[in-house]
Amino acid sequence: MGEVEINGFDEAGTIGNRLHFIRVGICEPEQLRPLIYNILHFGSFSLSKNTLRSFDSRAQREYLKTILRDKEIKVNYYSFSPENEVRLLKKFIKAEEAMHFNQRGKLLDAFLSDDNEKLRESVDKTLQHLKQYGTPDLRSEFFIKSHAYRIIIEDLANTSRLLSRNDGNRHRVYSYIDGGNPFTFWRKRFIENDQTGYFSSDTPIYGVTKGDEYYPTINMAGNIATITSQNPSLLYPQNVRDIKLMENTEFDEFYSDFYDCMQKTVxxxxxxxxxxxxxxxxxxxxxxxxxxxxxxxxxxxxxxxxxxxxxxxxxxxxxxxxxxxxxxxxxxxxxxxxxxxxxxxxxxxxxxxxxxxxxxxxxxxxxxxxxxxxxxxxxxxxxxxxxxxxxxxxxxxxxxxx
Structure with a gap:
């Protein structure tokens, strides 16, 4: 039986500005460390990002230093540039336009037919389609950030202490991403299509609503993301990885899965x-x-x-x-x-x-x-x-x- 690693992921920032993503990796025996450091520096087992921002910069810096001194905790830093965000947003808008046009064509075909049942079904599908667009800003945010998480998870092959080993043991590597299913809708296809041999049923990926407050490893990732986004100088001398855009063939599948996900909340x-x-x-x-x-x-x-x-x-x-x-x-x-x-x-x-x-x-x-x-x-x-x-x-x- 191999070891177990817990990975927490969160981000800070707004679309249009540089987004900061953090991965925190901890082996299972040490997974309570984030609760300890919250108590020492902030006086509570957990805290929201708004509460974290109420602490002065000195307390935040000391918290960050404590984490970086702990050899049992591995932190990786990622940055999504505004330029890449815009490129991705353009591709997303084009995909949305194509989906709308396709839905329009199906509706027109139904209107021109003499089949009332077909028309009723097409109208129902169109209404279901349009329900997704009640909050367009949130929809685009889900897409851009979930794309970033997809790229970051792939990098676990390089950053995870257990995945990078080749010792013949069957290790289990859990990944928990703040925000819930809208940020992890891609996980099934990602694991099924993996060609590297790193990802399988032993590397489950979960989206967790409010994970940044209720799950210690995600909470630590969110705290670090918030602190470093407010004060980017604290990133020095860390290695900050740039988040690249996926290939067009991957993008088409990614958008298709996103569209299906947004039709039903899970x-x-x-x-x-x-x-x-x-x-x-x-x-x-x-x-x-x-x-x-x-x-x-x-x-x-x-x-x-x-x-x-x-x-x-x-x-x-x-x-x-x-x-x-x-x-x-x-x-x-x-x-x-x-x-x-x-x-x-x-x-x-x-x-x-x-x-x-x-x-x-x-x-x-x-x-x-x-x-x-x-x-x-x-x-x-x-x-x-x-x-x-x-x-x-x-x-x-x-x-x-x-």
């Missing part, structure tokens, strides 16, 4: 949080489930109250993120208000399994204890180790108290 094991849940508990529940269930991906969402009713709050969520209520799990905090009771009832009417967050306290406590054990194995000073243990004990006390 999620894995959604967890819907509502109510007053301790922040650390909420952040650690999906990852603790992930560890308990052999690397299954659990995608978290926070369901807010829209100010009108619980039903309309859920309606908005399911309209935007696809209605698969029977497969969802809702996790609630302590019921303290009428809104909490209404939200619980609204979930149950839709057939969503509702669980109290207290059901997860034991497994999250075990995870926190594992973090402490990993800290003890790390090369931390006594003061740093004490800070980790203090944070751990305070968190366990808070999440165990209703």
């Amino acid at each position: 999620f894995m094991n959604r967890i819907l949080f509502f109510g007053n849940i301790n922040t650390d508990l909420q952040y650690l529940i999906p990852f603790s489930l992930h560890l308990q269930n052999n690397h299954q991906v659990f995608e978290p969402f926070r369901i807010g109250y829209d100010g009108r009713s619980a039903e309309s709050s859920l309606d908005k969520f399911y309209r935007r993120f696809y209605n698969r209520a029977s497969a969802d799990t809702a996790v609630m905090g302590p019921i303290r208000t009428q809104i909490d009771r209404d939200m619980k009832a609204a979930f149950e009417r839709r057939g969503v399994t509702v669980k109290d967050c207290s059901q997860y306290v034991t497994q999250v406590t075990n995870l926190i204890n594992d973090v402490c054990e990993e800290a003890e194995r790390s090369a931390l000073g006594a003061n740093e180790l004490n800070r980790i243990k203090t944070k751990a004990q305070n968190t366990i006390t808070r999440i165990s108290t209703r």
Whole structure:
């Protein structure tokens, strides 16, 4: 049996400017290190990019230095230039135009026929086609960034410690990309068509909604991307790889898969949080489930109250993120208000399994204890180790108290 490597990927930047992509690779025994470094530098197990930006540049620099000193963590830097973004966007627009023209031709053929059933079917397909274009800016962003991730994943053959070995062992290399399925729709064809011998069923690739907050390795990649994009001088003297454009034959298949993906939203094991849940508990529940269930991906969402009713709050969520209520799990905090009771009832009417967050306290406590054990194995000073243990004990006390 070989070793296991965990890879997290995230990016920072906006389309039209230089995009910064980061890959963080950690072998499985050290995969809790990102949680340790978050506590030491930011005081919490995890944090959003907005929260990270609220820390001064000195704290961010010290965090980055700590990671780069850790020999168990490998960081790779990638840059997508505005020039290549524009070239890719031009090809994308041409492909979109061709798809629209093809759809138009099918609709006209149906109108000119005497077959009402054919016309009805063609109109339905056209409406389904047009639904994809409600947010064109987001659509183009998905395409450009997913293209970048596709190129970066291919580079794992060079950057992964395990894939680059040729020791005869069957290693398993997991890749987790922030953002969910719109950024990883290409993974099946990529693995099936691989000619290098590096990628197979032992190199699974997952897109994770909100992975930059809930999954430690992705969170670390997102933190580094955010810090270095705000202060590019911190990239020195790192080797920043340029992201190239794929060949035309690959592009056509890539666009076809993208078009199919955008017609239906896909999620894995959604967890819907509502109510007053301790922040650390909420952040650690999906990852603790992930560890308990052999690397299954659990995608978290926070369901807010829209100010009108619980039903309309859920309606908005399911309209935007696809209605698969029977497969969802809702996790609630302590019921303290009428809104909490209404939200619980609204979930149950839709057939969503509702669980109290207290059901997860034991497994999250075990995870926190594992973090402490990993800290003890790390090369931390006594003061740093004490800070980790203090944070751990305070968190366990808070999440165990209703």
